[in-house]
Amino acid sequence: MAGLDLTGRIGGVDVSIIYFSLLLLMSACAYVLARGRAAEGARDRSFHSRPTYHGLLAFSTVALPMFAVFVAGAFLTQLVAERQALAALDPALVADSLRRGAALRQIADILSGRPVSGDVSALAAAVDTARSVRQIAAAAIYALGLAAGVAGLLFALRRITPDFKARNSFERLVSIVLMLCAGIAVLTTVGIVFSVVFETFRFFQRVPPLEFLTGTHWSPQTAIRADQGGSSGAFGIVPLLTGTLLISTIAMLVAGPIGLFAAIYMAEYASPRFRAIAKPVLEILAGIPTVVLGFFAALTVAPLIRVAGQSLGLDVASESALAAGLVMGMMIIPFVSSLSDDVITAVPQSLRDGSFGLGATKSETIKRVILPAALPGIVSAFMLAISRAVGETMIVVMAAGLAANLTFNPLDAVTTFTVQIKTILVGDQEFDSAKTLAAFALGFVLFFFTLTLNVIALAIIRRYREQYD
Amino acid sequence: MNDIAPLAVPPEQADAPRPKITARNINVHYGEKHALKDVSVDVPEKGVMAFIGPSGCGKSTFLRCINRMNDTIPICRVTGDLRMDGRDIYEPGLDPVLLRARVGMVFQKPNPFPKSIYENVAYGPRLHGLAGDKTEIDEIVVSALKKASLFEEVKDRLKDSGTSLSGGQQQRLCIARAIAVRPQVILMDEPCSALDPIATAKIEELIDELRTNFTIVIVTHSMQQAARVSQRTAFFHLGKLIEDGVTDQIFMNPRHELTRNYITGRFG
Ligand SMILES: Nc1ncnc2c1ncn2[C@@H]1O[C@H](COP(=O)(O)OP(=O)(O)OP(=O)(O)O)[C@@H](O)[C@H]1O
Ligand SMILES: [Mg+2]
Numbered sequence: 092m093a094g095l096d097l098t099g100r101i102g103g104v105d106v107s108i109i110y111f112s113l114l115l116l117m118s119a120c121a122y123v124l125a126r127g128r129a130a131e132g133a134r135d136r137s138f139h140s141r142p143t144y145h146g147l148l149a150f151s152t153v154a155l156p157m158f159a160v161f162v163a164g165a166f167l168t169q170l171v172a173e174r175q176a177l178a179a180l181d182p183a184l185v186a187d188s189l190r191r192g193a194a195l196r197q198i199a200d201i202l203s204g205r206p207v208s209g210d211v212s213a214l215a216a217a218v219d220t221a222r223s224v225r226q227i228a229a230a231a232i233y234a235l236g237l238a239a240g241v242a243g244l245l246f247a248l249r250r251i252t253p254d255f256k257a258r259n260s261f262e263r264l265v266s267i268v269l270m271l272c273a274g275i276a277v278l279t280t281v282g283i284v285f286s287v288v289f290e291t292f293r294f295f296q297r298v299p300p301l302e303f304l305t306g307t308h309w310s311p312q313t314a315i316r317a318d319q320g321g322s323s324g325a326f327g328i329v330p331l332l333t334g335t336l337l338i339s340t341i342a343m344l345v346a347g348p349i350g351l352f353a354a355i356y357m358a359e360y361a362s363p364r365f366r367a368i369a370k371p372v373l374e375i376l377a378g379i380p381t382v383v384l385g386f387f388a389a390l391t392v393a394p395l396i397r398v399a400g401q402s403l404g405l406d407v408a409s410e411s412a413l414a415a416g417l418v419m420g421m422m423i424i425p426f427v428s429s430l431s432d433d434v435i436t437a438v439p440q441s442l443r444d445g446s447f448g449l450g451a452t453k454s455e456t457i458k459r460v461i462l463p464a465a466l467p468g469i470v471s472a473f474m475l476a477i478s479r480a481v482g483e484t485m486i487v488v489m490a491a492g493l494a495a496n497l498t499f500n501p502l503d504a505v506t507t508f509t510v511q512i513k514t515i516l517v518g519d520q521e522f523d524s525a526k527t528l529a530a531f532a533l534g535f536v537l538f539f540f541t542l543t544l545n546v547i548a549l550a551i552i553r554r555y556r557e558q559y560d
Numbered sequence: 561m562n563d564i565a566p567l568a569v570p571p572e573q574a575d576a577p578r579p580k581i582t583a584r585n586i587n588v589h590y591g592e593k594h595a596l597k598d599v600s601v602d603v604p605e606k607g608v609m610a611f612i613g614p615s616g617c618g619k620s621t622f623l624r625c626i627n628r629m630n631d632t633i634p635i636c637r638v639t640g641d642l643r644m645d646g647r648d649i650y651e652p653g654l655d656p657v658l659l660r661a662r663v664g665m666v667f668q669k670p671n672p673f674p675k676s677i678y679e680n681v682a683y684g685p686r687l688h689g690l691a692g693d694k695t696e697i698d699e700i701v702v703s704a705l706k707k708a709s710l711f712e713e714v715k716d717r718l719k720d721s722g723t724s725l726s727g728g729q730q731q732r733l734c735i736a737r738a739i740a741v742r743p744q745v746i747l748m749d750e751p752c753s754a755l756d757p758i759a760t761a762k763i764e765e766l767i768d769e770l771r772t773n774f775t776i777v778i779v780t781h782s783m784q785q786a787a788r789v790s791q792r793t794a795f796f797h798l799g800k801l802i803e804d805g806v807t808d809q810i811f812m813n814p815r816h817e818l819t820r821n822y823i824t825g826r827f828g
Pocket of ligand 1: 590593595613614615616617618619620621622633668
């Protein structure tokens with residue numbers, strides 16, 4: 092929801108920038124002071140920890156509380172300012188959620204000095220309230236922050252004694268910071284999954300899951316018509332599933348063998364010089380934007396396939412799964428080859444020696460010793476490539492079309508999950524129509540799809556892994 | 561130290577039995593590094609020859625010349641004349657893969673494949689088609705493991721990974737793997753370095769047994785082991801072969817000062 096910017100400007104400078112400069116400055120001072128004092132003390136007595144650790148600890152005891160004050164203050168200010176501003180507004184306006192949101196946005200704009208359109212005189216009182224709340228809050232944050240910093244500094248300096256285990260404390264602090272970062276990463280993932288699940292659930296209140304999963308007709312546009320319920324729209328994902336599978340399979344048929352064999356060649360046969368040139372070149376291929384590849388697929392490959400097909404007497408659509416799959420395969424070759432090459436090279440030379448020493452040829456050694464030992468890495472390379480293929484949108488949009496045909500014929504036009512998600516969400520949408528919510532359901536299926544792939548891959552790895560140490 | 565004149569015994573010496581391998585003026589370079597200098601030596605057929613010498617003197621390097629494992633090191637260059645049964649090992653027409661099937665090797669560091677214990681031993685026989693069916697392979701695997709005195713310890717866990725064994729067990733597994741191919745020559749690079757005295761004694765027993773049919777070259781840092789298992793000994797120093805001869809003579813009555821110092825533990 093729209094809110095109020097916490098911190099305004101003082102003399103044209105963003106308040107938060109001033110605060111953080113102060114934070115850094117004070118922390119740096121704390122570091123220098125504490126390190127100096129510890130170094131001085133260590134001249135007479137032996138200290139448990141080196142001066143640097145006392146310095147680092149002082150740095151954190153200043154920086155962390157100040158940072159915490161800022162974050163908590165920002166959050167509280169936001170809350171209070173919004174509450175007070177709403178209290179100063181016309182209750183009729185507050186009761187209407189749409190108008191309330193717009194008013195809050197406008198207040199925020201006025202406060203941060205952005206141009207506002209329309210008549211905003213009705214908001215004047217609220218703006219003033221919010222402004223004064225924010226000014227008080229900013230002052231409070233500054234005062235509290237400085238106090239916290241100074242307190243932290245004094246605390247840190249007091250702790251500088253020969254026996255204080257600053258090194259161990261710092262170690263603990265580092266592990267806590269790292270844990271927080273890991274926690275944020277995990278929470279974000281969980282949050283995304285939950286929001287997708289939630290929207291999917293809303294979608295399933297309009298369209299029955301069974302119809303969604305087993306329906307063979309996909310045409311979300313019809314659901315917009317107001318006189319029909321969501322259930323009469325066509326939301327069967329089977330054609331999308333077959334389209335996705337068809338294109339990904341073609342892509343993997345291209346990228347799997349070529350990528351793996353290229354990796355084996357580069358790792359085991361090629362001269363170091365060839366390898367030094369070929370590997371970066373292959374990686375450049377991975378860097379080509381998919382829009383460009385989509386162009387290539389639509390304008391070069393698709394017509395070629397069409398001409399070739401016609402000369403064989405085949406009827407080829409101008410947009411075909413084959414064209415998209417081939418180009419997508421090209422796109423993911425570097426994923427397969429580069430990662431596989433890395434894991435193959437990582438297999439210890441002693442295993443090769445052992446095999447050669449028993450009278451094995453190079454290809455026997457590769458087949459029987461190196462590939463099994465590198466299998467987990469190779470499987471992950473393939474998984475990554477498949478995920479890329481399943482998630483790829485641009486190439487399919489350009490080369491395979493939008494038609495949700497239920498077909499396994501690679502010469503037909505097909506469409507995929509990602510393309511449909513994109514098509515549904517492009518342009519202005521009503522947020523709770525079945526059509527829009529379908530995008531989330533598709534996202535959920537896609538997520539489930541890649542998750543299943545990963546589980547299968549893990550199972551394969553566990554079953555066939557030959558772990559070297 | 562600079563005036564070391566190698567005192568290699570002339571190959572025509574009377575007490576030497578028929579040589580299986582003859583090396584003349586072998587020089588090995590790793591890039592700029594001259595690792596072996598003019599080494600000439602005979603390895604007698606059906607016997608055990610020990611290579612001794614301080615660390616880094618080129619023992620492993622010479623061993624790797626004999627089965628052409630040095631081919632796998634790009635910077636390594638081998639010159640000189642090395643023959644097995646009178647045939648030049650480095651002649652262009654010779655297939656090193658076939659040579660290595662006949663000249664087995666146990667490496668200095670145990671390097672079991674990350675496969676099951678059974679598969680480790682069956683690897684060579686399968687490659688060379690030494691066994692017709694499953695029962696024949698079973699027989700080969702069991703007998704090789706028994707010879708390497710590992711069978712009793714692993715008979716219930718043949719499906720476990722070879723890398724799950726202890727260092728000493730891995731070493732014996734590598735010995736079993738090498739003898740399962742039934743080579744004519746077995747090159748052993750410190751095969752007992754990670755073994756306890758009992759396992760060492762068993763391996764030495766095995767070596768003693770094998771020498772009736774095979775030619776064995778063993779690198780060892782243990783003087784006692786060299787004295788116990790070998791009939792002939794060669795002493796290397798700084799890439800040169802200082803002297804070689806009948807083991808008893810080398811240990812009782814070395815001709816060269818350096819050898820005497822090394823054997824009596826005054827350096828190395
Ligand atoms: N792959 C290699 N690349 C470069 N130099 C090497 C290589 N292998 C061995 N050398 C060098 O050749 C010399 C002889 O090495 P080698 O492994 O034959 O010694 P060694 O007698 O077996 O020693 P140790 O008893 O420690 O095993 C050493 O100086 C070593 O540094
Ligand atoms: Mg060695």
